[in-house]
Amino acid sequence: MIFKPGKCAFVPYLMAGDPGMETTALLLDAMAQAGADAIELGIPYGDPLADGPTIAAAGVRALANGTTISHVLEAVRATRTPHAPPVILFTYFNPIYRYGVERFARDAARAGAYGAIVPDVALEEAEGLRVALEREGLVLPLLVAPSTPRERAARIAHASGGFVYVVSRLGVTGAGAAPDFRPLHDQIAMLREVTEKPLAVGFGISTPAHVREVRGIVDGVIVGSAIIDAYAGYSGEEAASRAAAYLRTLTGAAVV
Amino acid sequence: MQPDSRGYFGDFGGRFVPEVLVAALAELEAEVQSAFASPAFWDEYHAILRDFVGRPSPVYAAQRYGRNNGGAALAFKREDLNHTGAHKINNTVGQALLARRMGKKRIIAETGAGQHGVATATVGAKFGIPVEVYMGALDVERQALNVYIMKLLGATVHPVEGGTRTLKDATNEAFRQWAARVDDTFYVIGSVVGAHPYPYIVREFQKVIGVEARRQCLEQFGRLPSDVVACVGGGSNAMGIFAGFLSDTNVRLWGVEAAGEGLESGRTAAAISAGSIGVLHGSRSYVLQTGEGQVMETHSISAGLDYPGVGPEHAHLKASGRAQYVPVTDSEALDAFFEFSRDEGIIPALESSHAIAFARKLAQERGPDDLILVNLSGRGDKDIAQVRNMRR
Numbered sequence: 001m002i003f004k005p006g007k008c009a010f011v012p013y014l015m016a017g018d019p020g021m022e023t024t025a026l027l028l029d030a031m032a033q034a035g036a037d038a039i040e041l042g043i044p045y046g047d048p049l050a051d052g053p054t055i056a057a058a059g060v061r062a063l064a065n066g067t068t069i070s071h072v073l074e075a076v077r078a079t080r081t082p083h084a085p086p087v088i089l090f091t092y093f094n095p096i097y098r099y100g101v102e103r104f105a106r107d108a109a110r111a112g113a114y115g116a117i118v119p120d121v122a123l124e125e126a127e128g129l130r131v132a133l134e135r136e137g138l139v140l141p142l143l144v145a146p147s148t149p150r151e152r153a154a155r156i157a158h159a160s161g162g163f164v165y166v167v168s169r170l171g172v173t174g175a176g177a178a179p180d181f182r183p184l185h186d187q188i189a190m191l192r193e194v195t196e197k198p199l200a201v202g203f204g205i206s207t208p209a210h211v212r213e214v215r216g217i218v219d220g221v222i223v224g225s226a227i228i229d230a231y232a233g234y235s236g237e238e239a240a241s242r243a244a245a246y247l248r249t250l251t252g253a254a255v256v
Numbered sequence: 257m258q259p260d261s262r263g264y265f266g267d268f269g270g271r272f273v274p275e276v277l278v279a280a281l282a283e284l285e286a287e288v289q290s291a292f293a294s295p296a297f298w299d300e301y302h303a304i305l306r307d308f309v310g311r312p313s314p315v316y317a318a319q320r321y322g323r324n325n326g327g328a329a330l331a332f333k334r335e336d337l338n339h340t341g342a343h344k345i346n347n348t349v350g351q352a353l354l355a356r357r358m359g360k361k362r363i364i365a366e367t368g369a370g371q372h373g374v375a376t377a378t379v380g381a382k383f384g385i386p387v388e389v390y391m392g393a394l395d396v397e398r399q400a401l402n403v404y405i406m407k408l409l410g411a412t413v414h415p416v417e418g419g420t421r422t423l424k425d426a427t428n429e430a431f432r433q434w435a436a437r438v439d440d441t442f443y444v445i446g447s448v449v450g451a452h453p454y455p456y457i458v459r460e461f462q463k464v465i466g467v468e469a470r471r472q473c474l475e476q477f478g479r480l481p482s483d484v485v486a487c488v489g490g491g492s493n494a495m496g497i498f499a500g501f502l503s504d505t506n507v508r509l510w511g512v513e514a515a516g517e518g519l520e521s522g523r524t525a526a527a528i529s530a531g532s533i534g535v536l537h538g539s540r541s542y543v544l545q546t547g548e549g550q551v552m553e554t555h556s557i558s559a560g561l562d563y564p565g566v567g568p569e570h571a572h573l574k575a576s577g578r579a580q581y582v583p584v585t586d587s588e589a590l591d592a593f594f595e596f597s598r599d600e601g602i603i604p605a606l607e608s609s610h611a612i613a614f615a616r617k618l619a620q621e622r623g624p625d626d627l628i629l630v631n632l633s634g635r636g637d638k639d640i641a642q643v644r645n646m647r648r
Binding site for chain 2: 045046047048049050052053056057060063068069093094095096097098099119120121122123124125142143144145146147148149152156167170171172
């Protein structure tokens with residue numbers, strides 16, 4: 001269970017293989033210790049259309065280390081202990097397509113992943129991937145953007161697996177621009193009318209103040225670029241302790 | 257052919273973009289449907305092509321190039337004579353009309369060598385719409401003259417530092433910038449690539465090449481060509497000329513890809529000949545990629561063909577067998593560049609030189625009654641400094 005009533009779940013994002021798989025293993029452990037309710041684990045892709053400079057650069061570093069889907073799934077497998085938080089893979093469609101959609105679903109399930117978020121697979125292209133993942137017991141959460149009309153948001157929420165990923169503002173991932181909280185509140189109110197699935201908000205959430213803005217109205221927050229900024233340039237235990245310290249400032253704020 | 261309701265030409269195309277862009281693409285699709293159904297829209301488009309671009313461009317029968325060994329006659333569709341020097345402007349005029357119709361306050365574009373950037377800056381100036389161009393930082397260094405021309409025309413040029421610092425990364429950045437200001441911004445894509453409906457829109461605006469050329473061949477030569485040849489990077493000039501002949505099933509269509517230093521060299525840009533099926537910039541098509549699905553760095557002597565993907569309709573024409581795709585290397589294209597300049601008094605773009613090189617080979621396999629029509633997609637002025645620096 002990622003989402004619990006009365007608590008805002010906290011989902012940090014890590015780029016697997018940045019700066020190396022050994023550090024990723026330490027980071028995964030540190031995130032769990034620091035109170036992550038789930039972890040989004042990025043599989044690096046060189047042309048990430050939905051990502052800003054921080055995550056794109058982390059992907060470049062991970063690719064320079066030769067990080068592949070197989071390495072990332074191996075890291076997931078290594079985390080699977082009874083109390084470890086669920087791992088949601090995050091990548092783009094082309095690496096999955098080349099790996100083979102069915103093979104990816106099967107291997108991700110065997111590794112113990114919870115699901116996959118694939119931001120360039122919107123509703124119209126989602127069916128094949130969703131079915132393949134569901135057959136293996138995995139979920140495909142879909143994204144709703146500020147530009148998504150209500151009727152479409154309802155259809156996305158209906159097809160979304162596990163939860164609905166609410167994009168907090170226009171643009172790409174990154175801590176540079178804050179969420180637009182006023183329209184975000186309206187968007188969440190609208191989504192509550194059309195779905196009972198949990199809502200997790202991401203893109204631009206980077207400070208305890210941001211978390212306090214939304215913790216009372218959403219079921220979870222996803223923080224990516226700010227975590228990566230916290231450990232970028234470090235490796236091993238140093239990277240893990242920096243990321244964990246940053247995470248604790250946010251999870252503290254996530255308590256309603 | 258029309259793409260299906262999900263934007264597919266057969267198995268290729270679609271709309272693989274972040275959700276934030278889906279509503280904008282749907283809005284564009286609806287606007288295109290109403291614009292394309294309006295005779296007034298096309299009247300204005302064609303009037304601008306006539307008075308501002310200089311259309312129709314002529315079809316010119318080669319006098320000397322490729323004629324020394326007998327073989328088929330060669331004719332050239334002179335897109336090099338268009339305002340701004342290439343076919344690119346046919347598309348930017350059309351998309352600027354769409355932007356104005358939709359009330360967009362700002363235009364963005366990606367560019368590689370700068371030809372599409374210049375064509376977009378040109379229509380931005382003409383229509384009084386501010387233009388921002390995203391260009392790989394490496395290309396900004398390599399194409400200083402085009403950067404200056406864009407600025408002269410009032411556009412802002414943003415160097416893109418990510419990835420390989422070339423066209424692929426400029427396109428990524430343009431998509432990201434569009435996502436950030438999707439309400440007031442129109443994204444003018446430069447080729448038959450990207451998410452639906454872009455491949456369809458760009459083809460419809462480049463189709464004027466093929467429609468004119470078909471009529472001109474009948475008028476001037478009393479027959480259709482036996483073969484139509486065009487270079488293919490993203491594939492807009494090829495799709496434009498092919499579109500005029502798709503239903504003439506006895507006219508053979510040839511797309512000429514940039515092999516770079518050779519298909520097996522690892523330094524190539526031939527997405528169909530050397531790549532595999534994947535998803536890039538919003539559509540499923542052929543992509544030069546690793547086994548892990550990472551897009552590869554490409555190489556061609558011609559910056560306009562130096563792109564790891566290709567338009568989805570080309571992938572479909574390849575799959576259906578309606579068109580064939582062949583590779584031409586850097587050195588073959590460079591030879592054609594020099595020979596065509598000396599034989600015909602026309603300096604072709606390095607992109608078009610790929611088509612010219614293949615057409616000469618093809619002419620020798622065809623009989624004297626055959627007629628090969630080549631899309632001379634752009635002029636070579638922009639390439640002269642580069643070629644001169646190579647000091648052959």
